[in-house]
Structures are given as structure tokens and as C-alpha cells.
Amino acid sequence: MAILQYQGCYISHTASTVGRIEAEGPLGACFDLIERDPYFGEESWEKAESEMVHRTLNVLLKKAAKKPEEIDLILGGDLLNQCTASTFAVSELKIPFLGLYGACSTAAESLLIGSRFCCGGQTKRAIAFAGSHFCSSERQFRFPLEYGNQKTPTAQCTVTGAGAFLIDTEDDRGVEVCEGLIGRIIDNGVKDANNMGAAMATAAVDTILRYFDESGRNAEDFDCIVTGDLGAEGKEIAEVLLKKCGFDPKGRLTDCGMLIFDREKQDVNAGGSGCGCSATVTASHFYPRLRSGELHDMLLIGTGALLSPKTVLQKESIPSVAHLVHLRRTQK
Amino acid sequence: MAILQYQGCYISHTASTVGRIEAEGPLGACFDLIERDPYFGEESWEKAESEMVHRTLNVLLKKAAKKPEEIDLILGGDLLNQCTASTFAVSELKIPFLGLYGACSTAAESLLIGSRFCCGGQTKRAIAFAGSHFCSSERQFRFPLEYGNQKTPTAQCTVTGAGAFLIDTEDDRGVEVCEGLIGRIIDNGVKDANNMGAAMATAAVDTILRYFDESGRNAEDFDCIVTGDLGAEGKEIAEVLLKKCGFDPKGRLTDCGMLIFDREKQDVNAGGSGCGCSATVTASHFYPRLRSGELHDMLLIGTGALLSPKTVLQKESIPSVAHLVHLRRTQK
Numbered sequence: 219m220a221i222l223q224y225q226g227c228y229i230s231h232t233a234s235t236v237g238r239i240e241a242e243g244p245l246g247a248c249f250d251l252i253e254r255d256p257y258f259g260e261e262s263w264e265k266a267e268s269e270m271v272h273r274t275l276n277v278l279l280k281k282a283a284k285k286p287e288e289i290d291l292i293l294g295g296d297l298l299n300q301c302t303a304s305t306f307a308v309s310e311l312k313i314p315f316l317g318l319y320g321a322c323s324t325a326a327e328s329l330l331i332g333s334r335f336c337c338g339g340q341t342k343r344a345i346a347f348a349g350s351h352f353c354s355s356e357r358q359f360r361f362p363l364e365y366g367n368q369k370t371p372t373a374q375c376t377v378t379g380a381g382a383f384l385i386d387t388e389d390d391r392g393v394e395v396c397e398g399l400i401g402r403i404i405d406n407g408v409k410d411a412n413n414m415g416a417a418m419a420t421a422a423v424d425t426i427l428r429y430f431d432e433s434g435r436n437a438e439d440f441d442c443i444v445t446g447d448l449g450a451e452g453k454e455i456a457e458v459l460l461k462k463c464g465f466d467p468k469g470r471l472t473d474c475g476m477l478i479f480d481r482e483k484q485d486v487n488a489g490g491s492g493c494g495c496s497a498t499v500t501a502s503h504f505y506p507r508l509r510s511g512e513l514h515d516m517l518l519i520g521t522g523a524l525l526s527p528k529t530v531l532q533k534e535s536i537p538s539v540a541h542l543v544h545l546r547r548t549q550k
Numbered sequence: 551m552a553i554l555q556y557q558g559c560y561i562s563h564t565a566s567t568v569g570r571i572e573a574e575g576p577l578g579a580c581f582d583l584i585e586r587d588p589y590f591g592e593e594s595w596e597k598a599e600s601e602m603v604h605r606t607l608n609v610l611l612k613k614a615a616k617k618p619e620e621i622d623l624i625l626g627g628d629l630l631n632q633c634t635a636s637t638f639a640v641s642e643l644k645i646p647f648l649g650l651y652g653a654c655s656t657a658a659e660s661l662l663i664g665s666r667f668c669c670g671g672q673t674k675r676a677i678a679f680a681g682s683h684f685c686s687s688e689r690q691f692r693f694p695l696e697y698g699n700q701k702t703p704t705a706q707c708t709v710t711g712a713g714a715f716l717i718d719t720e721d722d723r724g725v726e727v728c729e730g731l732i733g734r735i736i737d738n739g740v741k742d743a744n745n746m747g748a749a750m751a752t753a754a755v756d757t758i759l760r761y762f763d764e765s766g767r768n769a770e771d772f773d774c775i776v777t778g779d780l781g782a783e784g785k786e787i788a789e790v791l792l793k794k795c796g797f798d799p800k801g802r803l804t805d806c807g808m809l810i811f812d813r814e815k816q817d818v819n820a821g822g823s824g825c826g827c828s829a830t831v832t833a834s835h836f837y838p839r840l841r842s843g844e845l846h847d848m849l850l851i852g853t854g855a856l857l858s859p860k861t862v863l864q865k866e867s868i869p870s871v872a873h874l875v876h877l878r879r880t881q882k
Binding site for chain 2 (some may be wrong): 219220222223262264265290291295297298299300301302305306308309310312313314315316317318319320321327330331334335337338340341399400401402403405524525526527528529532534537539
């Protein structure tokens with residue numbers, strides 16, 4: 219059995235911070251913090267990203283009325299080289315820390331691992347988080363912002379945002395992580411770093427098919443099947459591939475990268491991407507709807523394109539991964 | 551209780567690959583594979599590093615007589631931006647993969663997380679691994695090799711090596727992961743990227759003291775207390791700090807970075823470092839001695855300096871972390 223079963227891993231609280239463009243998008247009203255200054259009051263994009271994660275973690279602790287010393291474990295990551303946005307953000311909290319790198323799948327990865335630690339009673343509370351920043355990502359992965367390069371239509375817009383989840387084994391507020399499925403690396407040969415949706419689509423499809431094959435469930439058992447950041451291009455490819463493989467998502471397939479922006483009104487090309495995309499949308503759009511009872515069961519399939527600027531320059535393909543998390547209401 | 555208890559997490563096999571300088575060091579005879587070509591037959595340092603990890607994983611599977619489909623989970627990481635050495639190495643195995651970033655503490659981190667998944671019966675077998683390559687690290691973190699810059703005496707030499715561990719819940723061959731302690735990020739203000747030992751020493755001390763405080767054990771309960779890659783400078787600082795804090799390691803403190811090279815005969819300054827340092831030394835030097843009964847109990851304290859080239863240029867300090875793994879003989 220590849221599907222992991224979790225018990226007692228309640229998500230008691232979530233928190234999110236986003237930037238201006240995300241705040242102006244269709245989900246703008248649902249985020250906890252909005253910062254219109256892309257520097258977040260700091261002097262570099264990297265420090266801005268770290269400050270954003272830091273604020274998000276502090277909001278989470280405040281919402282949960284918990285002190286850092288009441289948290290047993292914090293785990294997460296970001297897109298910066300050596301994941302420094304996370305490291306510096308977490309540093310002063312003095313909570314045992316596990317650094318993860320799953321590219322844009324990091325939110326799902328942190329929920330999978332954090333919940334694993336919380337099963338079995340040894341770890342009572344864990345914070346899972348992920349974040350990304352448009353400006354630090356552009357600078358690191360693409361071009362200096364000042365260069366003002368044109369984007370291709372398949373390119374996506376890195377979300378400036380951080381999302382955090384408190385997994386609390388002693389505080390059932392109606393939502394739990396009940397299942398997980400760790401993704402396999404799938405490399406379909408796509409080499410275009412401006413089309414990461416196409417690279418990640420096969421990984422998402424692989425994980426979705428593995429889950430439904432093994433669980434015996436069908437799409438109708440879920441209110442929504444949510445991919446992380448396939449964007450318009452990747453989502454379309456995933457839909458075609460799923461159909462070819464005989465799986466009908468029954469209209470339940472949606473994508474955080476498509477939800478966070480209005481592609482008609484906002485200049486975001488194929489949609490949102492980045493660790494912060496699925497982290498913020500899950501934390502602040504889907505989680506409250508699970509809490510309220512509007513949703514009962516959802517699958518989050520965090521998608522990650524595991525490229526680096528160097529592998530792109532070396533003309534390598536883009537290996538991708540997709541981790542699945544089943545979030546469920548505990549009260550029917 | 552911060553110390554994690556593990557049950558039934560047997561390390562059934564290990565494997566390692568190292569480069570020429572490591573093979574010429576005092577532990578040269580113990581590694582599984584030695585490759586004298588720093589390119590590992592590839593055309594870039596990055597591909598070389600990936601090939602090295604790939605070979606190590608294949609040797610591990612061969613030693614254990616297991617096929618990739620018999621492994622439920624593989625997890626690990628490296629020092630390259632976006633951890634691409636690991637991603638590309640793992641890609642064709644099609645084993646569910648969790649990417650980690652713990653800098654040089656990654657081997658210990660992967661053992662901690664892999665063993666957590668293996669507790670409870672849902673995950674039968676997991677491979678934990680970590681690797682680093684001198685040339686790709688120099689190029690990424692410091693200077694082009696061709697530049698031939700002089701190193702400071704406190705600088706360490708990144709180990710070209712990869713180590714992998716098969717955690718098998720059904721194959722007790724005499725060694726198990728029985729405890730773990732996740733490190734907290736400690737930032738002591740050291741900013742010198744050529745003195746990572748000094749940055750990491752306080753993190754190692756923090757974790758060692760937390761472990762002995764909580765467990766009530768003392769140093770004599772262990773055959774050795776092994777830090778990952780503090781090197782000569784960091785080990786000396788750690789010893790002074792431990793003494794100041796009233797903890798006597800009773801001569802049991804040793805460091806993988808000091809063991810892998812002969813600092814008198816080899817031009818390695820303060821000793822070895824990198825993810826591959828503690829991974830290879832634990833896999834191929836300590837593990838066989840636990841298997842043979844020469845050792846019964848050891849603590850591995852994987853140390854990681856969570857800097858990036860960018861944070862160094864931005865004059866940030868070096869946050870560090872140290873994860874502890876208690877390895878024990880199952881037969882007394």
C-alpha cells in the first residue's frame with residue numbers, strides 16, 4: 219500500500235501572507251495578511267521573502283494562541299537556493315526544524331511529513347509551511363526584474379505568498395489530514411523552463427491515477443481535486459492525459475494556480491506558480507471552506523518542477539513530482 | 551519529549567561512493583565504490599554529482615538484492631541549488647521521493663524522517679541518502695576551480711561522496727535507528743563562510759545538550775558521539791562549549807570531517823565537510839563496526855550550515871542546525 223493513512227492529524231489553524239497582485243486577484247479577500255511593498259520593508263528580495271514567511275508563522279502562532287515552545291516541530295521550504303528564506307524565517311523561533319525541498323510541491327510535502335511525525339503521539343504539534351516570492355524567483359530563475367523581459371504565454375507567475383498550517387493532534391477543529399501519497403519523480407522530457415505546467419502535468423497525472431487505482435475511490439467521492447500550480451497549459455494537458463488513461467475527474471479538477479489570479483484581468487500568462495501558490499490557496503481558500511462544511515473531502519496534489527537555473531542552461535529536462543494530501547472534515 | 555523513539559527501523563544495508571582524495575584518506579579502504587575521475591564520466595560537475603548518487607543507490611539495491619519497486623520511499627538531498635543532484639539521480643528509479651534540504655546535516659535528517667515513515671508498519675523499506683561533490687560545491691559556493699584560490703586554515707574541504715542507507719523493517723541485520731532528535735536552528739552570528747565549523751559548533755552543542763538533558767544518559771553510555779563535519783576548528787569550539795556547559799564527552803567525541811582525511815598528509819585545511827561527509831563515513835566506517843559488534847551504541851549528530859552564496863554576499867550570518875540519530879546494535 220503506497221497510500222499513507224493518518225490518524226488524529228488535525229489542522230487546527232492556518233495562516234497566509236500575500237503580495238499586492240495576489241491581493242488583487244479573485245481570492246484577495248481570504249488571505250490573512252497583505253503586503254503591498256514587495257520588499258516587505260527589507261532591503262533585498264531574499265530578505266523580503268524571509269520576512270514574509272516569518273510574518274506568516276507569527277500570525278499562525280497568534281491565531282492558535284500558541285507560543286513557539288508549544289510547537290514540537292516546524293518543517294517547510296521555499297525556492298531560494300539552499301532554502302534560505304525558510305531558514306532565516308524560522309531561526310529565532312527555536313523550534314526543531316526540518317528543511318524540505320520539493321519546489322512548488324513543498325506545502326503538500328510538509329503536510330505529508332509533518333502529519334507522519336504527528337501520528338503515534340510523540341509529536342503533538344507541527345507547523346508545515348511553504349513560501350515563494352515573485353521578485354526573488356525572477357532574479358534567481360530567470361532575469362533581473364529591471365531587464366523587463368517578455369514572458370511566453372505558457373510561462374507562469376510566481377506567487378508572492380506564504381502559507382502555514384498548524385497540525386495539532388489535540389485540537390480537532392473539524393479538518394484533518396487523513397491520507398497521503400508521496401509522488402514519484404516523472405521526467406517526460408519537457409525542457410522548456412517557461413512551460414513548467416507541461417513538465418509537471420504528467421507527475422500530477424501519475425499521482426492522481428496511483429491514488430484512485432489503489433484506493434478504489436472515484437472522483438465523486440471528493441468535492442474537489444486540486445492541483446498545485448499546473449496553470450492553464452498544465453491543467454489542460456493533465457485533463458487530456460487523465461481522459462486518455464480512462465479517468466474522469468467529473469469536473470472536480472481545479473488548480474490553485476488558476477484560482478489565485480484572474481488571467482483575463484491580470485498579466486499572469488498561464489497562471490500562478492511557486493511554493494506559495496498551493497500553500498496560500500489551500501490555507502486560506504480551501505481550508506476555511508472545509509472548516510465551514512462547504513467542502514467535506516478534497517485532494518491537494520502539490521506539483522513541483524525540480525529544475526534549477528543550471529540544469530536549464532545545461533539543457534536538461536525538468537523532472538517533476540506531485541505529492542497528494544487528502545484533507546477531510548472530521549464532522550460529517 | 552523532544553527525543554523521538556523508533557521501533558523496528560533496521561538499517562539492513564549501506565552503500566557509499568567517494569572520489570580520489572577520499573579514497574587516499576585514512577578510511578579509503580572502507581568505501582564501496584571509488585571513482586578517480588572527478589567527472590564520473592559525465593560532462594559537468596553537476597552531472598558528475600548526480601551520477602555519483604545514482605551509482606551509490608544502485609550499489610545499495612544490489613547489496614540488498616532489492617528491486618526499486620520493493621522500496622516504498624526514497625529521501626535525501628545534496629548541496630546543489632534546488633537539490634538537482636538528488637532529483638536527477640533518483641528520477642529513473644520511480645520510487646516515491648521526498649526531497650530534503652538540511653545542508654551537511656542531510657544524511658541524519660533523511661534517517662530521522664525515513665525512520666519515522668518506517669515506524670508503524672505502513673512503509674516497509676526506505677532509502678535515506680545524501681551526497682556532495684567538491685567541484686560542484688566550489689563552483690557554486692566559492693570560486694571557479696580554475697581560479698585556484700587559496701583557502702583559509704579554517705576552511706573545510708567538501709567531500710566528494712555519497713552515502714545511502716536501506717531502512718528495512720523486515721530485515722534485522724543487527725543495527726537499528728532507535729532514537730532521534732531534530733535540531734533547532736542556532737545562529738551564533740558567525741558570518742565567515744570559510745569557517746563553517748565555528749558556525750555549526752553551537753548547533754551541535756545545542757543538540758547534544760538537549761539529548762543528554764532529556765535522556766538522562768551520559769557519554770559513557772555510547773561508544774562514540776560523532777558530529778558530521780565540524781572539522782578541526784568546529785570540533786575544538788564544540789569541546790570548549792560543552793565543557794563550559796558542564797558536559798564531559800569522556801573522550802568519545804569525534805567528527806566525520808576529521809576522520810575522512812589525514813590533515814597532516816592531505817591538503818584539506820580544517821577537514822572534510824559536505825552532505826557526503828557524514829553520509830559516507832557513517833555508512834561505510836561506523837555502520838560496519840556496529841554490524842560486527844565492535845560498536846554497540848553511537849550518536850550521529852549531522853551538522854548543517856544553512857548559508858547560501860547570496861546570503862554570504864548579503865553579509866548575513868550563518869544559521870546552523872544539527873540533527874541527532876542514535877544508532878544501536880539490536881543484538882547485545
